[in-house]
Amino acid sequence: MIVAAGPVIPNFGRGSPCEVNNGTFCTDWVRAHWSDTLQPALVQHIELALIAVAIGFAIAFLLALVGLRVRVLDAPIGYWADFLYTIPSLALFQLLVPITGITVLTVEIALVSYTLLVLYRNMVEGLRAVPAEVIESARGAGFTRTQTFLRVELPLATPAIMAGVRIATVSTISIATVAAFVIPKGLGYPLFIALREDVFKTEIFAAGALAVALALTADALLHLLERALTPWTRRVRHA
Amino acid sequence: MTTLADQFQPGTFVDALRFIVDNVGFLLHLAGEQLELSFAAIGIALVLALPLGLWLGHKHRGLFLAASVSNVGRALPSLVLIAIGLVVFGLGFWNNTAALVVLAVPPILTNAYFAVDGVDPDVVEAARGMGLSEREVLTQVELPLGLPLVVAGIRIATIFVIATATIASIAGGGGLGDVIVNQASYGLAGVVGAALCVSLLAFLAAMLLGLLHRAVSPRHGSGA
Amino acid sequence: MATQAAELVFDEATKLYEGREEAAVDRLSLAVPAGDICVLVGPSGGGKTTALKLVNRLITLTSGDIRIDGTSIMEHDLTELRRGIGYVIQQVGLFPHMTVGANIGTVPRLLGWPKQRIALRTEELLELVGLEPEDAKRYPAELSGGQRQRVGLARALAANPPLMLMDEPFGAIDPIVRMRLQDEFLRLQHELRKTVVFVTHDIDEAIKIGDRIAILREGGRLAQYDTPAAILEHPADEFVAQFVGGDRALKALALHRLSELELRPVAEADGAPRVREDTTLRDALARFVSEKSEVLLVVRADGTPAGAVAREDLLR
Numbered sequence: 112m113i114v115a116a117g118p119v120i121p122n123f124g125r126g127s128p129c130e131v132n133n134g135t136f137c138t139d140w141v142r143a144h145w146s147d148t149l150q151p152a153l154v155q156h157i158e159l160a161l162i163a164v165a166i167g168f169a170i171a172f173l174l175a176l177v178g179l180r181v182r183v184l185d186a187p188i189g190y191w192a193d194f195l196y197t198i199p200s201l202a203l204f205q206l207l208v209p210i211t212g213i214t215v216l217t218v219e220i221a222l223v224s225y226t227l228l229v230l231y232r233n234m235v236e237g238l239r240a241v242p243a244e245v246i247e248s249a250r251g252a253g254f255t256r257t258q259t260f261l262r263v264e265l266p267l268a269t270p271a272i273m274a275g276v277r278i279a280t281v282s283t284i285s286i287a288t289v290a291a292f293v294i295p296k297g298l299g300y301p302l303f304i305a306l307r308e309d310v311f312k313t314e315i316f317a318a319g320a321l322a323v324a325l326a327l328t329a330d331a332l333l334h335l336l337e338r339a340l341t342p343w344t345r346r347v348r349h350a
Numbered sequence: 351m352t353t354l355a356d357q358f359q360p361g362t363f364v365d366a367l368r369f370i371v372d373n374v375g376f377l378l379h380l381a382g383e384q385l386e387l388s389f390a391a392i393g394i395a396l397v398l399a400l401p402l403g404l405w406l407g408h409k410h411r412g413l414f415l416a417a418s419v420s421n422v423g424r425a426l427p428s429l430v431l432i433a434i435g436l437v438v439f440g441l442g443f444w445n446n447t448a449a450l451v452v453l454a455v456p457p458i459l460t461n462a463y464f465a466v467d468g469v470d471p472d473v474v475e476a477a478r479g480m481g482l483s484e485r486e487v488l489t490q491v492e493l494p495l496g497l498p499l500v501v502a503g504i505r506i507a508t509i510f511v512i513a514t515a516t517i518a519s520i521a522g523g524g525g526l527g528d529v530i531v532n533q534a535s536y537g538l539a540g541v542v543g544a545a546l547c548v549s550l551l552a553f554l555a556a557m558l559l560g561l562l563h564r565a566v567s568p569r570h571g572s573g574a
Numbered sequence: 575m576a577t578q579a580a581e582l583v584f585d586e587a588t589k590l591y592e593g594r595e596e597a598a599v600d601r602l603s604l605a606v607p608a609g610d611i612c613v614l615v616g617p618s619g620g621g622k623t624t625a626l627k628l629v630n631r632l633i634t635l636t637s638g639d640i641r642i643d644g645t646s647i648m649e650h651d652l653t654e655l656r657r658g659i660g661y662v663i664q665q666v667g668l669f670p671h672m673t674v675g676a677n678i679g680t681v682p683r684l685l686g687w688p689k690q691r692i693a694l695r696t697e698e699l700l701e702l703v704g705l706e707p708e709d710a711k712r713y714p715a716e717l718s719g720g721q722r723q724r725v726g727l728a729r730a731l732a733a734n735p736p737l738m739l740m741d742e743p744f745g746a747i748d749p750i751v752r753m754r755l756q757d758e759f760l761r762l763q764h765e766l767r768k769t770v771v772f773v774t775h776d777i778d779e780a781i782k783i784g785d786r787i788a789i790l791r792e793g794g795r796l797a798q799y800d801t802p803a804a805i806l807e808h809p810a811d812e813f814v815a816q817f818v819g820g821d822r823a824l825k826a827l828a829l830h831r832l833s834e835l836e837l838r839p840v841a842e843a844d845g846a847p848r849v850r851e852d853t854t855l856r857d858a859l860a861r862f863v864s865e866k867s868e869v870l871l872v873v874r875a876d877g878t879p880a881g882a883v884a885r886e887d888l889l890r
Contacts, residue, residue: 197556199513202545205530209362209542281424288427289517292531302433306520312437319430326425476667479630479739480681480729481656494671568671 130313137313148301148314153321156297159287160329163219164280167226174227175234185235192228200225200289208293218290225286226279233278237271238264270344273337277330284326298322365539366546377526377547384525384551387518388511391450395507399455400500403462407496408488416463423456428514436521446518453514454507461503465496498567505559512552526551579608579769580736582629586638589624589794598624599794601638606786608643608736609767613784615774616817621794622773626739629771630659642737657681660730660738660768664745666722668714674700674725675710681733699728704758720751727759731766738770745774756782777818781806781825789814803829827855827888832872837881843871851880855888862888 129137141149178184195203203221211217241264249259291299298318305314370377406412428449435449469492477491493500519527529536529544536544582605589599599621606612614622627633629640631652640647647655668677678699679692687695697707703724714722723743730738744752756779763770774780780787781802789797789805791813798810806826809815818825833851847865849858851872861870862885872880 193556194553197509197552198549199516199552201513201516201527201530202548202552205541205545206549209538278424281421285425285427288429291429299427299429302429303520306433306436310433310436315430315433315437319427319434322427322430323425326427327422330421330425470665470667470670472663472665472667473669474667475632476661476663476726477669477680479632479656479659479661479663481653481658481684482680483653486684491669495669 133309133312135312136316140313141317144314149317149321152296152298152301152318153325156284156287156299156322156325159215159218159222159290159297160280160283163222163283163287164226164276166219167223167230167279167283168276170223171227171230171234174231175238178231178235179238188228188231192231195224196228200286201292204289204293213293215294215296217293218287218296222283222287222290226283229278229282230272230275233271233275234268237268237275240271241267266341269341270337273333273340277333277337280329280333281326284322284329288322298325362538362542365537366543369536369539369543370547373543377529377544380524380526380528380544381547381551384512384515384523384527384548387446387523387525388450388508388515391447391511391515392454392504392508394447395451395454395458395511396504398451399459400462403459404466404488404493404500407463407466407468408484408492410467412463413467416460416467419456420460423453423460426452428453428510428517432514432518432521432523441522446515446521446523449521450511450514450518454511457503457506457510459503461499461506462496465499465503466492468499469495498563501559501563501566505556505563508559509552509556512548512555516548578736579767580643581608582606582612582737582769582771583641584625584638585641587625587628587635587640588637589621589628589633590636596793597621597636599628599790602790602794602796603638604788604796604799606769606771608769610785611763611770611772611783613772613774613780613787614790615777615780615787616790616797617792618775619792620790622775622790623741624794625790626741626771626773629737629739630656630661657685657733658735658737660733660735662723662726662730662738662740662743664742666714666726668722668725668729670714672713673710674705674712674714674717677714677725678710678729678732680729685733695732696728699731702731702762703728719747720755723747723755727762736769738768740770740772742773742775744779745776752779759783778825781828789817791817824856824859827859828857830855832858832883833880835883835887837872837883838869838887840871840879840881842884843869843879843882846871846882848873849883850875858883859885859888 126143127137127139130140174184174188178188198206200221203224204217207217207220211220245263245267246259249263250256254262287297288299288302290297291303298321301314301318302322305311305318308314403416406416431449431452432446435445439445439448466488473491473495474487477487482490515523515525516527516530517523519525520531526544526548529540530548533541584602584604587599587602588597590597602621602625604612614625616622624633628635629642629647631647635648650658668674669680672680675693675696678696682692682695696710700707700709705721705724705728709717709721709725714725717725726743730740744755747755760783772780772783774783784802786799787802787805788799791797797817798805798814800808803826805814806818806822806829809818809822815822831851832849832853832855835855846869847861847867849861849870849872851874853861858870862868867885869882869884872883874880
């Protein structure tokens with residue numbers, strides 16, 4: 112389902128000699144179209160991913176609060192997530208179209224669904240791995256149940272939770288390229304156009320590199336955040 | 351947003367099912383194409399990644415490689431791989447196959463590495479001390495013990511590859527994606543019908559490999 | 575069970591790790607006569623386990639030599655060498671994906687024995703180490719720690735190797751079961767007469783198990799190599815005396831039994847408490863203390879009196 116082409120169509124065939132000959136990488140095209148093609152696509156891509164991970168995190172957290180105490184949820188959530196993971200993203204996007212239309216909502220529903228499994232599992236496993244005696248001594252020291260959760264359990268589960276967030280974020284950035292099959296947004300869209308425009312190499316490499324760089328940068332930033340949140344894990348690991 | 355602005359159409363699913371029933375032969379043919387491409391890619395990835403991962407795990411070397419391959423692999427969007435495959439190889443057999451191989455290698459390599467690397471070192475030392483050759487240590491002790499993890503990696507790779515083979519249609523890959531990306535010819539009902547078929551295909555493949563995974567997983571506990 | 579034991583000689587055996595100044599094993603020279611148990615004992619960092627692993631080349635010699643029946647281990651093919659040496663470790667290292675029977679049959683299978691012979695041998699070994707024939711079908715995860723160690727021993731004995739290497743085989747087992755395994759191992763050794771190198775950090779185990787004890791000190795240097803009695807009675811230096819402990823005189827008493835003493839006439843122990851003649855002198859001394867008695871009546875296994883023993887007799 113390709114939406115009518117907007118202003119992102121490259122100058123292929125009409126631009127510089129490099130562009131006309133479809134050179135491997137035309138820096139002049141990138142410079143000329145950074146602000147009208149690549150930058151908007153990058154910003155849209157970040158938006159798509161950020162919204163998906165944020166909503167996914169909120170839903171997974173609520174589910175984990177329940178699943179933490181009631182193990183009944185584990186099996187159904189596990190089965191549902193396993194089933195969902197086998198559905199190719201392109202198919203899932205299209206299956207949602209009759210219900211939610213060709214909208215950002217369709218894309219976000221699919222993206223959020225994919226983040227849920229890894230976020231939920233890491234949260235629940237991280238929280239369950241907090242040693243019972245640590246919780247007991249916190250309660251013994253006079254912490255209320257809420258205080259124990261916020262000040263003891265949650266911090267100790269942070270490494271596991273952050274590992275889940277990192278995987279979910281990188282995967283979402285990757286899958287969000289496929290969203291361009293439904294809506295003309297994100298880094299998938301210039302890729303898509305370049306493929307249709309007789310494989311315009313420069314645009315493919317530029318958009319592809321941006322997508323990979325975005326994923327790796329997000330991963331690195333989240334890694335730094337994780338280290339800042341869990342200063343106590345640093346020295347122990349290398350002791 | 352400039353879209354075709356579809357509204358909620360539950361009828362589409364009925365039409366999609368009708369499309370499937372009316373075009374069973376055609377859809378089966380496309381599914382066959384897609385599986386052919388997928389299996390070729392998985393096969394090549396297995397030949398490349400499995401021996402390397404097992405060997406590195408056996409030597410306990412290349413942890414950095416195994417970990418980075420899996421990280422970078424996750425960061426490589428499948429659409430980017432398909433597009434770059436087309437740029438590098440041009441339209442043909444190799445453009446999509448190569449892209450799918452690149453996608454399949456990380457989970458296979460990483461899981462094979464950690465499967466063998468993680469086998470209880472005492473068991474390995476006992477085996478070596480008893481006079482098993484290095485190859486026998488790998489094939490008779492490390493590989494059987496690590497097999498569940500190895501198969502889990504192959505399962506993940508297969509799910510990825512079948513899913514991405516759908517996208518490969520835009521680069522001449524054939525398969526059910528041909529219908530999904532061509533609403534102009536098949537209508538929304540056709541697109542949704544093909545999407546259902548792809549989901550079914552991927553789900554069946556995942557289930558079969560899940561059964562295999564269960565078959566090779568230990569019934570004898572994890573102790574000793 | 576016909577078997578021949580091998581003589582094992584360490585000849586200036588040395589292991590140096592790159593980047594470390596002190597040797598792990600430093601010019602170790604000692605000879606273990608065929609059929610003897612040699613216990614390597616010492617503090618951690620003494621290189622006991624390293625010395626053991628040099629023999630089956632899990633660790634490679636830096637210099638010096640180790641010979642089995644006169645042939646250098648470096649002249650053997652590596653896998654041939656290892657298949658000819660039984661190897662038992664503390665963590666046992668049973669293959670969790672194989673049944674007990676398959677575990678025991680590993681080396682015979684590698685050696686290409688016919689199936690029938692492997693089955694017979696497995697059954698024989700299970701009985702030898704005190705397990706049931708049905709245990710052959712079980713998986714290691716279903717066994718207790720003591721049972722696993724028995725299987726480990728059976729597996730090491732499978733191809734009837736003339737030399738056994740045992741690295742703290744009873745170290746991870748609770749004290750009561752450990753005692754029983756030690757006793758059974760000694761009974762087995764009495765029958766099999768293998769040459770055994772046995773590593774432990776427990777001096778009491780060393781005294782109980784060893785025909786000879788090699789005490790290694792930090793830096794992998796041999797402090798003393800002798801019989802348990804000689805080490806307890808004449809420690810070579812302050813380090814050995816410290817290591818065997820201030821109670822070495824008591825430990826030495828544990829090496830002898832009342833039956834070895836020249837007993838006094840029965841009449842001297844009129845009405846005294848009774849003690850069996852296979853009691854060790856150490857346990858007998860404990861009886862003197864607990865009974866607050868000067869003399870004990872020594873009786874044979876069937877209960878008939880053998881003689882009398884006085885407290886001062888023990889202290890000679």
